[in-house]
Amino acid sequence: MMALICHRGTFANSLFLSKSALFTRSSSSLIHTLQALRTRVSPRAESTTSTLKEELIQPTTKRAVEQNIHGYEAIIGIETHVQLSTLTKAFCSCPYLYGSQPNTTICPICMGHPGTLPVLNSKVVDFAVKLGLALNCKMSMTSKFDRKQYFYPDLPKGYQISQFDIPIATNGFIDLDLPVEFGGGHRRFGITRVHMEEDAGKLLHSETGSYSQVDLNRAGVPLLEIVSEPDMRSGLEAAEYAAEIQRLVRYIGISNGNMQEGSLRCDVNVSVRPIGQLKFGTKVEIKNMNSFSAMNRAIDYEISRQVLLHSQGQSEQIVQETRLWEDGAQKTFTMRKKEGLADYRYFPEPDLPEVVLTKDYVDKIRRSLPELPEAKRRRYEELGLTMQDVLFLANDNHVAEFFDTTIENGADAKLAANWIMSDIAAFLKNERLSINEVKLTPFELSELIASIKNGTISGKIGKEILIELLSKGGTVKSLIEEKDLIQIVDPTVIEALVDKVLAANPKQLQQYRGGKTKLQGFFAGQVMKESKGKANPLVLNKILIEKLKGDN
Amino acid sequence: MPPAIQNPRFLLSQCRLPFHFTPAPLQLPPNPSLRRQLHRSAASALSSDPQTISRDPKSPYPSLPSPPSSQILSIRESLLSRQRTAADIADEYLDRLRRTEPQIRSFLHVSETVMREAEEVDRLVESGAALGPLAGVLIGVKDNICTADMPSTGGSKILEGYRPAFDATAVRMLKEAGAIVIGKTNMDEFGMGSTTEGSGFQVTANPWDISRVPGGSSGGSAAAVSAKQCVVSLGSDTGGSVRQPASFCGVVGLKPTYGRVSRYGLMAYASSLDVIGCFGSSVIDTAIILNAVSGHDRFDATSSTHEVPEYASCLISIDDLDSKPLKGLRVGMIRETIGDGVDMGVVSSIKDSALHLEELGAIVTEVSLPSFSLGLPAYYILASSEASSNLSRYDGVRYGNQATADELNYLYGDSRAEGFGPEVKMRILMGTYALSAGYYDAYYKRAQQVRTLVRKSFKDALDKNDILISPAAPSPAYKIGEKVNDPLAMYAGDIMTVNVNLAGVPALVAPCGFVEGGIAGLPVGLQMIASAFNEDKLLRVGHIFEQTLQNFKFVPPLLTE
């Protein structure tokens, strides 16, 4: 049994709850979230009253969706929770480290002990302003915190500190380019709002399911919630929106954006309506997607499900509910039906002063923002790179940074892109490394490219050196010298090598002169071998042909 | 860090005049008796000669009642002059506590380490080391203020036996100044009540008449100071919980400006109104305590960075002033507080106090606060709303009493049903209702608008006056049980005090007279109100008022029997 670890002298109760009994009064709003947890632990499709044949919904390829939703339009909005990578929690000085032993990064404040008060970590505001600006939002120069109230064991105070009617940022948008392989295209999706709030703890269910335990490590960790406009129309667009949010938060350094660790969580609202209808269809919420491809598939599945119901004249079967995506089954399942709107009894948080921003502060943060993905993509396009290259390079801020530094050192953009996307990418994939973990520096890559271009080394030697640079480091210059890899262009040196090879192979020479000119390749290979691969092929061939003709 | 009052003599040199009216030129006071009284208190606190300060504490009947003097400074003098040891003093208080506690029942917990801590002070005295300004001072702490080494229940069964992991900031500062926490005082559960009958554990009696309540919710802290079970005490004031019991028990009670004292470690009742206050048997003592606990705290985002003046230093040398020491002070008597529904005896005590202030040179006029009557309902809506949220954490999951249940809803429901008393449940229900969708605008939002009005009306009145005065309660102490079944009447008793919390301004209550009742009459307190962060002004006026008030001695009969 894992006891809840508390501060010195604090009375601690372990939370033993019989899970089977927990759901006996499932109609109560108090425990709605608990049902979610249960479903997550042992997925079970609810016996829906629907006559819908689940098998009719095909696994969702793009084409399948297009066929299925013919005549209908899906409306998709996304709520994204971004966990901030601040050193300490939002309202206390506890650190947060994903994967720590349960209840080891807690204090009386984030445990909601009597008498404790929240004090806002100013980094949270810095990050919120960064994201608000990066999402082209209007910043609220004065915003405030509110309490969102509900009871749940992972919520120590009985309320979550959040922002309700005055979020820190509103009314923005995000630009993105769809992948080329899916037809490409530029999209702009509206951002309704960004607000600051705190995360809750986690419940850990025992294997037997007879009790649950509370881990409060995550309680009080700062989050930014991003609410999009209902602007997406397909699973692909939704997944690309989420990917762009991930890219953005990584670019501006406010979160690791890791979906598996829960640092980036998306709840998606999906409704479907016949094309031409103005009124929105009934909205269904989908949770539990921990990858972009899962999002894509879950949404397309849900769209197909709703379209099918519409087309079968059973649109009344689409009800306001929360559905969970099950990766195993590749389906969404009812988690809970919404019985009217939950009343969170929001009111202004009296323990925290208003958050007041000054113009200077906002301007300073604006100036500190790095080049954002959209601007980068447009710039790369102007460099003459293909959209495939552009998307690849801008996808990861470390890769983009590497590329940018490489071309700043004078390397040709197209050559640099090729090196990064082919040999370097392959190495990274093999070694499971990211570009900022390898020994190769952008400067050396630019040196390498230059050395090949000016003929100091051959392209083949360049590839060999690259592997050395990636795994062991060093400089292009010293590797070339150390290994004596400089290309041999001196005709007299090459001539000597040719002479040596011809002298060593009199039989073949005779055959060649007898008309078997195909043997030229054999001689070239021998000379190259003799030069340890360093002979300049052009010079070599020129001299070889002369010698073979037997002019002397 | 509280400013060090290492040597009481230091206080004199720090003196300055906080009023913005021009002090009269220094002259010999024409009234010799006034002069003598003022001089005596100053001298007793400052003399280096132990003989002059050693008024016999066992003779409570001097020919004329002497004005209250600082117990804190006299303890300090005794220690520094080696007249008495801290252990001696602690023993005296503990002895009196043991004798009176069966009747008064003001403590929920009495510290077992008092004597040990007192002996530690004595060792410091022996070693000649510097003493903290509160060395050897025994302080009672309201039970909703967290203490790491003692239970802290907030007067609620739901926290029975709960020991916090930390000291409240105010407690930490007091300890750093050398104070000894003597115990945790009784209160209405989580501060919700005006009689201390709402405690989950016991009913505290008023030392002036043990058939009466001490007021509330800080009734234990007020009764303990009144009965001299401790030297001074901490309370908390959300709607009058320091001032009304001060009035009922005949002690000085101070409610500082919202944000003056850190709330960290104070169990929240209504966060936007809560403030830690203090009780003493003299104005000087409350000033010294305020000094020790004031200031910004990085653990309380609502604590103020406003400078902390030397509250106590200006209270000593009033003998330097003339016979009209309050000359030019503009005093507004709040008309709405001395009309219908207020006990006649209370009204006449306040009017006599106004006359007394006039004799001291003040200009007293009546002022009207038009929004005054709106304050009470607004207060109850706001306080209940915040309380319904603040008390959500008492769910039995992490600490406190946990009901045995095998279903989550029952765990919550039963823990709270068993743990909370009826008044708390009622306020949680009221607050939950007021915040509910569809009612929010009609209740919570409306009440916030009233609060804005109240703030403005106080500002207007305090722009025209240096201080405002009113009773601290519309009546003297109730009989135990009198209001238990009439919550509306009990709520109405808060009319004098709640507006001050809504406005966030400081107020001081000092005993000013008596009305009939009990064996020796029942004390009445005068409430003095000033603008935000003008505690120094309040304390100075209160001190002069107290030191010049003649013919009253606020020692309860319990101690003279």
Ligand SMILES: [Zn+2]
């Ligand atoms: Zn913490």
